[in-house]
Amino acid sequence: xxxxxxxxxxxxxxxxxxxxxxxxxxxxxxxxxxxxxxxxxxxxxxxxxxxxxxxxxxxxxxxxxxxxxxxxxxxxxxxxxxxxxxxxxxxxxxxxxxxxxxxxxxxxxxxxxxxxxxxxxxxxxxxxxxxxxxxxxxxxxxxxxxxxxxxxxxxxxxxxxxxxxxxxxxxxxxxxxxxxxxxxxxxxxxxxxxxxxxxxxxxxxxxxxxxxxxxxxxxxxxxxxxxxxxxxxxxxxxxxxxxxxxxxxxxxxxxxxxxxxxxxxxxxxxxxxxxxxxxxxxxxxxxxxxxxxxxxxxxxxxxxxxxxxxxxxxxxxxxxxxxxxxxxxxxxxxxxxxxxxxxxxxxxxxxxxxxxxxxxxxxxxxxxxxxxxxxxxxxxxxxxxxxxxxxxxxxxxxxxxxxxxxxxxxxxxxxxxxxxxxxxxxxxxxxxxxxxxxxxxxxxxxx
Numbered sequence: 001x002x003x004x005x006x007x008x009x010x011x012x013x014x015x016x017x018x019x020x021x022x023x024x025x026x027x028x029x030x031x032x033x034x035x036x037x038x039x040x041x042x043x044x045x046x047x048x049x050x051x052x053x054x055x056x057x058x059x060x061x062x063x064x065x066x067x068x069x070x071x072x073x074x075x076x077x078x079x080x081x082x083x084x085x086x087x088x089x090x091x092x093x094x095x096x097x098x099x100x101x102x103x104x105x106x107x108x109x110x111x112x113x114x115x116x117x118x119x120x121x122x123x124x125x126x127x128x129x130x131x132x133x134x135x136x137x138x139x140x141x142x143x144x145x146x147x148x149x150x151x152x153x154x155x156x157x158x159x160x161x162x163x164x165x166x167x168x169x170x171x172x173x174x175x176x177x178x179x180x181x182x183x184x185x186x187x188x189x190x191x192x193x194x195x196x197x198x199x200x201x202x203x204x205x206x207x208x209x210x211x212x213x214x215x216x217x218x219x220x221x222x223x224x225x226x227x228x229x230x231x232x233x234x235x236x237x238x239x240x241x242x243x244x245x246x247x248x249x250x251x252x253x254x255x256x257x258x259x260x261x262x263x264x265x266x267x268x269x270x271x272x273x274x275x276x277x278x279x280x281x282x283x284x285x286x287x288x289x290x291x292x293x294x295x296x297x298x299x300x301x302x303x304x305x306x307x308x309x310x311x312x313x314x315x316x317x318x319x320x321x322x323x324x325x326x327x328x329x330x331x332x333x334x335x336x337x338x339x340x341x342x343x344x345x346x347x348x349x350x351x352x353x354x355x356x357x358x359x360x361x362x363x364x365x366x367x368x369x370x371x372x373x374x375x376x377x378x379x380x381x382x383x384x385x386x387x388x389x390x391x392x393x394x395x396x397x398x399x400x401x402x403x404x405x406x407x408x409x410x411x412x413x414x415x416x417x418x419x420x421x422x423x424x425x426x427x428x429x430x431x432x433x434x435x436x437x438x439x440x441x442x443x444x445x446x447x
Contacts, residue, residue, distance in 0.1 A: 001149060004179075008151025012177055017136065021109070021129050027137035034286045035141065035340045042285050042341050043081075049313040050289060051078050056104075057319045063101040064319060081289050084311060085299060090323045092123045099124065107317040114375055115267045122374035122382075125268055128317030135271045135314075138284045139263075142274035146236040146261055148207045151179060155200055157210030157218065159185035159367045181205075185214040188355065188363035193221040197229070204232045208256065212239040212248045213355065214365060219255035230257035238263060243349060264348055269325050270312040273345040280332065282342040288312050290345065291322070292331055302331040305347055356386045357447040359419030366443030372413035378402025383432050386445040392418060394426045402428075 001009070014025045034042060054075035057064040068075070073086055095102065103110070103126065110126040140150065175181065181203060183196050196218050200208075208215060215237055222229050234256045239248075240263035249260045264281060265271040272288055273281040283290055289311040292300045300306045308325045315321075332344025356364050366384070373382050373394070378401035385393045392414060396402075407426055414424045 002152075005149055005151035008178060009149045013150045016174065017133075020132075022133040022136060024133045024136040024140065027133055028140045031137055031141045031286055032144070035282075035342055037341045039335070039341045039343065042343075046285055046289060046313070047078075047081060049286070050081060050084075050311070051075060053311075053313050053316060053319070053321075054078060056316050057321070060105045060316075061102060061319055062105070063098050064321070066101075082299070084289065084291070084322055087322055089297065089309065090321055095123060095125060099126075102318055104128070104317045104319075110317055113267050122376075122379055123268060124375070126318040127267075128315075130316060131270070131312065131314045131318075133314075134287050138271040138287055139274075142261075142263070142271075142276075142282075143207075143238070145274075145276050146207075146238075146259065148235055152206040153203055154178075154180040154207050154209060155203060155205040156180060156182045157185045157196070157208070157214045158182060159211070159214075159365050159371075183210075185211055185365045186368040188214070188217050188365065189361075190221075193218060194225070197222050197225070197227055200229070201227070201232065204234075206233060206235050208234060208237040208252075208258070210237075210239065211242050211365070212244045212252070213242055215239060215256075216248045216251050217355070217363065219251050223255055229255050232256070234258040236261050240265065262348075264327075264329075264345065266325065269308075269310045269320065269323055270315070272308070272310060273348075276336060276338045276340065278336055278338040280336040280338070281345045281348065282336065282340055283345050285342050287314055290331070292329065300330075303333040305330045305349075308345075356384075356392075356418070356443065356445045357389055358417065359389050359422050361389075364417060366445070368417050369414060370442060372410060372417070376402075376406045376409060378406055381432050382442060384443050386443075386447050389447055390419075390421060391423050391425070394424065395429050395432055396426055397430065397432060398428055 017024045034045065037045070058068045058075045059065070067073070067087065071086060071088075107126075107128055110128055111132070112124065113127055114122060114124045143149065181199065183199065200218075219229070236259045237252050237256060238261050239252070244260070244262045252258070253260050259277070262275040262281065263271075264273045270288055271284050272290065273283050275281050291309040292304065292306040293309055294300055294306045305328060308327045308329050310320060310323050310325060312320045312323075328347075328349040329345050330347045332346050335341075336344060356366055356369060358364055369384050373379055373384075378398045379396065380399055381397040383395040385395070387393060394410060410426055411424045415422055
């Protein structure tokens with residue numbers, strides 16, 4: 001670790017976190033100890049944290065006060081994580097219908113978030129400082145598995161308006177101090193890709209972070225241009241938010257001459273699993289309880305594929321307990337050769353987001369359209385189908401709050417992204433059909 005990185009990791013970033021009322025530094029240190037515990041010891045620690053969560057929300061969260069009473073559930077009698085099966089699942093419709101009741105009565109400084117989700121169902125929820133601290137610590141721990149740390153030069157290729165909408169002077173100076181630079185992933189035109197490659201070659205980052213599709217697109221463009229990217233000293237590319245395909249891993253790894261570390265999680269469900277250098281996905285078991293269920297909602301044994309259900313142990317302020325993610329995976333059946341006691345997640349078939357192509361040929365990340373839709377009043381679910389460069393269709397499930405004004409915002413927003421000559425057809429439907437695979441995709445481009 002270089003002197004500057006050591007200064008940032010041990011002083012600058014901890015100060016930053018303390019000013020934001022986060023205790024992520026102490027949590028990361030604790031997590032780095034817990035990861036080497038035995039599986040049984042981690043399970044016992046996880047159970048104690050689960051009991052603490054359930055006792056707290058059963059007393060201070062109106063939704064769970066009522067739910068526990070209805071099902072005769074007593075948190076103080078919980079003997080193992082399997083006792084969670086006595087509670088019903090949590091899903092997006094339930095959260096939307098009970099947003100206020102899901103808030104902890106003593107919660108302070110909650111941050112509002114939203115997500116489109118893999119099914120294209122917009123969701124508004126809240127996150128407290130405890131949850132943020134744990135998520136930062138969990139990501140930080142996983143980053144250090146790969147021999148890099150906060151303060152090492154980093155390029156982030158991302159598209160979330162949460163990040164892109166806050167590029168003020170304070171954040172700009174913070175990013176300079178932390179040596180991290182954000183490249184917007186929405187637009188992938190030839191000129192933008194050329195700029196991205198120039199920036200990466202100038203910065204010479206030790207790590208990349210972004211969508212696997214976006215990093216692959218940049219890598220292939222560099223290859224197309226005949227620009228060498230193997231001499232920059234990049235150690236690892238962290239990818240998340242989409243399913244990582246073998247071809248993408250190979251392309252990113254070869255063209256940037258680096259390791260590729262997969263991560264699985266979401267803003268709503270939390271930081272769930274991250275790949276270690278031995279090639280396995282470790283669950284953040286000190287922060288989450290993961291169940292795998294079949295179509296009937298029955299919990300499956302290790303090795304059997306099903307839907308991922310998450311209980312985040314640090315969401316007291318706005319609990320996510322038995323939350324259905326809609327993503328598919330299986331629990332691992334054997335320990336990892338790296339020696340960490342954190343259990344494994346395998347066969348992940350997570351969310352996948354396609355690119356779309358504007359009328360002028362500009363390649364855009366599909367999320368650039370998702371963010372237009374997901375927070376509009378009355379939008380319950382959606383699917384965007386790009387038929388041709390000049391025709392895009394939106395399947396939309398809406399309620400009584402959807403208006404002509406919302407319709408106009410969709411059409412004008414899409415035209416702004418795709419081109420004024422593009423015809424945008426919005427079809428109001430009763431439900432969004434699944435793909436043949438059974439998965440839901442909210443962006444499909446035939447271009």
